[in-house]
Amino acid sequence: MKYNFDESINRLQTNSVKWDEVENLFGDKEILPMWVADMDFKSPQPVIDALKERADHGIYGYTTRPDSYYEATVGWMQRRHNWTIEKDWIIFTPGVVPALGIIVQNFTNPGDKIIIQQPVYYPFMSVIEKNGREIVNNPLRLENGRYYMDFEDLEKKIDPSVKMIILSNPHNPVGRVWAKDELTRLGEICLKHNILVVSDEIHFDLVYEGNVHTPFASISEEFAGHSITCTAPSKTFNLAGLQTSNMIIPNQDLRERFTKALEDRFIGMTNTFGVTALIAAYEKGEEWLDQLLVYLKGNLDFLNEYIKSNIPEVKVIEPDATYLVWLDCRELGMDAKKLEEVIQKQGKVAFDEGYIFGKEGEGFTRINIACPRALLEEGLKRFSQVLKK
Numbered sequence: 001m002k003y004n005f006d007e008s009i010n011r012l013q014t015n016s017v018k019w020d021e022v023e024n025l026f027g028d029k030e031i032l033p034m035w036v037a038d039m040d041f042k043s044p045q046p047v048i049d050a051l052k053e054r055a056d057h058g059i060y061g062y063t064t065r066p067d068s069y070y071e072a073t074v075g076w077m078q079r080r081h082n083w084t085i086e087k088d089w090i091i092f093t094p095g096v097v098p099a100l101g102i103i104v105q106n107f108t109n110p111g112d113k114i115i116i117q118q119p120v121y122y123p124f125m126s127v128i129e130k131n132g133r134e135i136v137n138n139p140l141r142l143e144n145g146r147y148y149m150d151f152e153d154l155e156k157k158i159d160p161s162v163k164m165i166i167l168s169n170p171h172n173p174v175g176r177v178w179a180k181d182e183l184t185r186l187g188e189i190c191l192k193h194n195i196l197v198v199s200d201e202i203h204f205d206l207v208y209e210g211n212v213h214t215p216f217a218s219i220s221e222e223f224a225g226h227s228i229t230c231t232a233p234s235k236t237f238n239l240a241g242l243q244t245s246n247m248i249i250p251n252q253d254l255r256e257r258f259t260k261a262l263e264d265r266f267i268g269m270t271n272t273f274g275v276t277a278l279i280a281a282y283e284k285g286e287e288w289l290d291q292l293l294v295y296l297k298g299n300l301d302f303l304n305e306y307i308k309s310n311i312p313e314v315k316v317i318e319p320d321a322t323y324l325v326w327l328d329c330r331e332l333g334m335d336a337k338k339l340e341e342v343i344q345k346q347g348k349v350a351f352d353e354g355y356i357f358g359k360e361g362e363g364f365t366r367i368n369i370a371c372p373r374a375l376l377e378e379g380l381k382r383f384s385q386v387l388k389k
């Protein structure tokens with residue numbers, strides 16, 4: 001089936017955080033939302049069909065996860081990521097961020113240090129700080145328009161109270177797919193210092209042609225035994241509202257500790273629609289995903305061209321993956337608050353402002369390009385016109 005990603009779908013009055021919260025969040029309902037990471041596209045038809053059939057049944061009682069839930073997940077990791085996992089390693093959680101909170105609570109103690117690599121997905125900071133742990137920032141290095149990990153800085157900052165690293169792989173917001181040798185070097189440092197690697201791989205399916213995602217845990221048995229991998233069909237298939245994610249934990253001891261932490265919090269019951277959607281997506285969603293990736297690449301090319309022609313002072317950080325594009329606006333010479341004000345209040349378009357990803361994000365902004373091209377063009381037009389003013 002041929003999907004039409006150009007179709008414009010009105011999301012207003014669907015309780016959409018992205019669209020229906022605009023006035024609440026930004027104080028002006030005319031603002032075009034291009035911030036939070038969901039897509040303005042319909043999910044794959046087999047997912048819609050499966051959900052309709054399930055909805056038509058009319059009874060939405062307590063729901064279990066059948067064998068096919070686990071088999072579909074194992075099959076996906078094998079086919080799309082060449083990663084052989086076992087059914088037992090898969091632990092359901094109702095979202096990745098809730099899982100990160102429990103991981104932090106359960107595998108570190110108050111006062112312990114946790115490494116992150118800023119600029120990075122801002123809830124990483126919140127789960128650490130709200131749980132009374134300390135952030136150790138190992139900032140990424142920007143060199144000639146591309147971000148790299150800084151291993152020297154990392155080793156300098158490690159001390160015995162560093163217990164965990166939360167890795168964004170592929171990285172939100174800078175769009176890097178970490179190469180196998182980078183992950184290997186990182187993993188070896190972490191293993192040497194007994195630092196648990198929590199690899200958030202939620203964007204792992206959204207990789208542009210020419211790049212290959214490497215699951216951290218797939219690199220070696222040692223890495224597998226020393227890590228928790230966060231996965232979900234939510235970013236890939238636009239299912240974030242169904243709150244269905246899976247932690248992959250090969251190490252039995254870590255798995256049992258995590259499972260106990262979930263049980264102690266009475267977390268584990270499944271969303272009826274989440275189960276149905278995951279199975280349909282992982283079993284029948286590949287055709288849609290392959291077309292989506294082509295469309296997103298088209299959007300990325302469009303954005304590159306548009307910015308080059310209209311606002312060449314803004315530099316696009318070319319992503320290897322994700323539909324989130326990190327724009328370097330430092331040449332515009334505005335401080336972080338001014339940039340936000342100009343884009344949002346005057347330009348009437350909402351991006352995710354760079355500074356919320358950490359100090360290193362000041363002067364940058366993050367645009368979500370997972371929308372019909374016409375809408376992307378409208379967003380870019382607002383952005384460029386206000387800057388030209």
Ligand SMILES: Cc1ncc(COP(=O)(O)O)c(C=O)c1O
Nearest residue numbers: 037095096097098121172200202
């Ligand atoms: C790196 C990363 N992790 C987690 C999430 C959210 O996960 P969830 O909705 O499952 O809590 C996002 C959403 O943007 C993300 O970018």
